[in-house]
Amino acid sequence: MRTKILAALVVVGPALLLAPVERRIQAERKHLKYGGIPVTRQVREVIGQGTAMALLAGFRGVVADFLWIQSQTFWEKREWLRQYRNIELVTLLQPQSVLFWDVGQWHMAWNIAYGARTDPANRTEAAGIKREREWQERAREFLQRGIENIPHRYNLYFAMGWLYWQKFSKWQPEAYARAAEYFGRALAFPDAPLSIGRLYAHALEKAGRKRDAYAYWKMLWENKNQPHQAWNVVEREVKRLENELKIPENERVFLPSRP
Amino acid sequence: MTERVGFSMGRVGTIAVNTFTESVRQKVYNILLIFALVAIASASFFAQFSFSEQLKFVKDFCLGALSVFGALIAIVGTAQMLPAELENRTLYTILAKPVRRFEFVLGKYLGSVLLICVSLLIMAVMFGGVLWFKEHKLVADALAGATGVPADELPQTIRQIRAEAFDSDLVKGALLIFVKLGLLAAVTLLVSTFSTSMVFNVAVTLMVFVAGHLRGPAAEMWAHRPVALALLAAVPDLGAFNVADDIIIGNVIPWRHVGLVAGYGLVRIVILVWAAHLIFSRREI
Secondary structure, eight states: OHHHHHHHHHHHHHHHHTHHHHHHHHHHHHHTTOSOSOOOHHHHHHHOHHHHHHHHTTOHHHHHHHHHHHHHHHHHTTOHHHHHHHHHHHHHHOTTOHHHHHHHHHIIIIIIHHHHHTOTTOSSHHHHHHHHHHHHHHHHHHHHHHHHHOTTSSHHHHHHHHHHHHTGGGTOTTHHHHHHHHHHHHHTSTTSOHHHHHHHHHHHHHTTOHHHHHHHHHHHHHOOOOTTSOHHHHHHHHHHHHHHTTOOGGGOSSOOOOO | OOOOOOOOHHHHHHHHHHHHHHHHTOHHHHHHHHHHHHHHHHGGGOOSSOHHHHHHHHHHHHHHHHHHHHHHHHHHHHHTHHHHHHHTTHHHHHHHSSOOHHHHHHHHHHHHHHHHHHHHHHHHHHHHHHHHHHHHHHHHHHHTTTTOOOGGGHHHHHHHHHHHHOOTTHHHHHHHHHHHHHHHHHHHHHHHHHOOOHHHHHHHHHHHHHHHHHHHHHHHHTTTOHHHHHHHTTSOOGGGGOOHHHHHTTOOOOHHHHHHHHHHHHHHHHHHHHHHHHHHHHOOO
16 A cells, blocks of 8 residues: 555656646647637537547547538538538637638538528528628628638638628629738738739729739739749730720830731 | 666566567457558548548548557557466566566566557558558549649649648657657556556556546646646646647647657656556565
8 A cells, every 4th residue: 555655646746846847838739729629518518428528538630520521411401500500610629720711611601602592491582692691791700710810821811802802792892902902911921822913913903903903913924933823814914904004115014016 | 695686678678579579469459450550541531522621631530540549559558468467477487587677667668669659650651651642642633624723723733732741740740649659558557557457457547548638628727726736737638749630730830849748748657657666566476
């Protein structure tokens, strides 16, 4: 018995001394934003006991994947509220996953919104459109939360720009300006794809800022350090805007073709 | 008068290699390893998703399998060592020779670590193979136009697939899984020094496994209860080793943090093995 007490003291004593190290590890994990929300009673009720146990045993990623795959099944069955619940839950479990925020908002603004608009239960077409816009608005608010969680990567800024361009431009006059703003923020990241730059220029033009769009296309043309750039598109746009804006010959990149 | 023999790393090594060989011959080990390899291989069957989703699923499931089956191998492999030695009476033959009890305990532990290391390597090779296969399939699909990516964005997409498939940070995740499994083996060894039943050893270590993952949130909840915190101190914080999920979703894992967690694990292991030695050296055999 004395030996067991001694062994217990050997385990507990130095372990107490390790408490500051454990606190430091926890603080670093918080600072580096590892993990997600803790497994509260509320979360446990939503995901079930078995899944909660898997979560507690350290399989957060696997649990999130299972819920994500399940949300795909809900989509196929047109059970949008259940799908939405799973998407929200997955982003709570892994708030640092770009994938879940990005594809989640796409489901809401594109798939669920379309499903809600064309739902036979809608009494009028206007009711369907109202429901569609509500889902698009929900997607925007969802994506905003995603950006707050992951402000250090370009992906969600681009997704937000694309959402404004594709969905809000139909019913909000300032949508293209907002799209350009978000594309511009995505472009601040060095790993942002070149296609976002081209979209940014298009969005500027659609927002009524043709001069700014031209200046951007011109800048793209003059930047030769991009081997994968779609030069044919850049050339076409520069030429078109030089003609449309009647740019003086001494400022042009391409001289106008003479008849 | 009996002459006290000095500590010999050679004897420890011999016991470790012997322990490893015995464990590998166990049916339960081979079955667990086969299950692990099947689980890892089946991770490549998610096909109706985007390439980012498919790669995330493969990595999550493979690293999950690595962690689950690694833990089972570590616990079951270590739990049967001492009871089997006692039951087969081979322990008496060994201790009758000039072998110190500490050498025996350390040798057993290192044999278990060798078993974990080899198992993890086999599973990691399988994981790498599955990832390689998935990456090649996704690139081939993109080149064949099956993904609907425009031609001018194809090089960018292929670069993205390759970058997402093989992330060198996965090594950090695997390293911390290895330390965590070593820690579990040390807990099992400690339990098996005062128990004679393998089932009891496995059950207690599984409870420690669950409690270890609950430690972080529990310590936060009981921050103002010193007695509860002192009791909690005996259980290692296993949640600290879970960085694989964060690596997969693209979070940055600095080497400094990996070093801190691994160092914490190693200190815990030393404490547990020392406590196991204390009990075993006083045990009447």
